[in-house]
Amino acid sequence: MDSENAAKLAVLIDADNAQSSVVEDLLAEVAKYGTAHVKRAYGDWTGTSLKGWKEQLLTQSIQPIQQFAYTTGKNATDAAMVIDAMDLLYTGRFDGFCLVSSDSDFTRLAARIRESGLTVYGFGERKTPKPFVSACDKFIYIENLSYSKSPATPADTSLRPAPTASVAKLKADTALVSQLRNAVEAASDDDGWAPLANVGHIITKQRPDFDSRNYGYAKLSDLMTATTLFELDRRSPGDGKQAVIYARDKRRQGG
Structure with missing residues (x-):
């Protein structure tokens, strides 16, 4: 792909709903479709649940967006990511968005971005609800990014790629x-x-x-x-x- 004519993409990651171990492969996949001009990951970085993400943020130059969990059971991260996506959409500077989450809450966001004529690439696990999958122009299962260089760790066994069909x-x-x-x-x-x-x-x-x-x-x-x-x-x-x-x-x- 000609770098000068490559699609300008915004990569927005729901860190509460994605595994840090796939980030390198994920960004390599994103590069097939264009250039990531914005890379942001959303979550509550004050807690311990996202500890594995911190090294990836530095290595891959991903901007962490802090979102406190104000209320138990409510996902404030989703709201922050949607607001940022709309702000970026209105700048008119992008050709497409990469939404990284297995959460169906982003279904309407994907549809809204497509209504504006931009391409939406979704990334999520196979458990991702079909409405979100269908709302994207293309949806890539995280498991398919693990064709990999290193053996899966026990924590990643659920992300192993599909076996070769006969x-x-x-x-x-x-x-x-x-x-x-x-x-x-x-x-x-x-x-x-x-x-x-x-x-x-x-x-x-x-x-x-x-x-x-x-x-x-x-x-x-x-x-x-x-x-x-x-x-x-x-x-x-x-x-x-x-x-x-x-x-x-x-x-x-x-x-």
């Missing part, structure tokens, strides 16, 4: 097969070939939380190859430009 299991997943085939068909030319990037965009519009890593594959091309239902063709446009991958349903062979 060919038989992929083929038996009728919803997945239908989704892939429909997207390829929608993006295809007269010969049935579809740019893989377009296929991915179509699927994400229908299912914000779609991710090849949900099935144990790092890339969409790997997942589609694993199903054995599609042909993949890597084409080089020349002039030093990056090769483009195309996909075609094998049922179209000879068509």
Whole structure:
């Protein structure tokens, strides 16, 4: 991605509702979609519950936003994060927001930001309620960020990535097969070939939380190859430009 033309993103983290151990991988994922011009984490930093976050704040240059828990059972952090998000939205300086939380309280915030024409990337655990997932343009499960460099500690066992699904299991997943085939068909030319990037965009519009890593594959091309239902063709446009991958349903062979 051209750094000069990269999307300007604001990353807002609900530290009360996210684990500090995923921050490095999370910011690496954010970098795929643009440049984080604002990085803020919200919580009550006077207590001990966020102790693990403090080193990450310094290392990753994340600004801590102090929010005292005024009343037991009420989440003041959510309100502070929503207010800041709206203030940042009104500046008109950003192309998108990354909301890091597994809390459905941010559903309306995500919808409101999208109403203003900005892109919303959600990050949360698999337990995240569907309304929040659906309110985002794209939703990335935290567990998928752990393909990792270091073995998971006991505290992180719940965040281990999905195991690699077998060919038989992929083929038996009728919803997945239908989704892939429909997207390829929608993006295809007269010969049935579809740019893989377009296929991915179509699927994400229908299912914000779609991710090849949900099935144990790092890339969409790997997942589609694993199903054995599609042909993949890597084409080089020349002039030093990056090769483009195309996909075609094998049922179209000879068509």
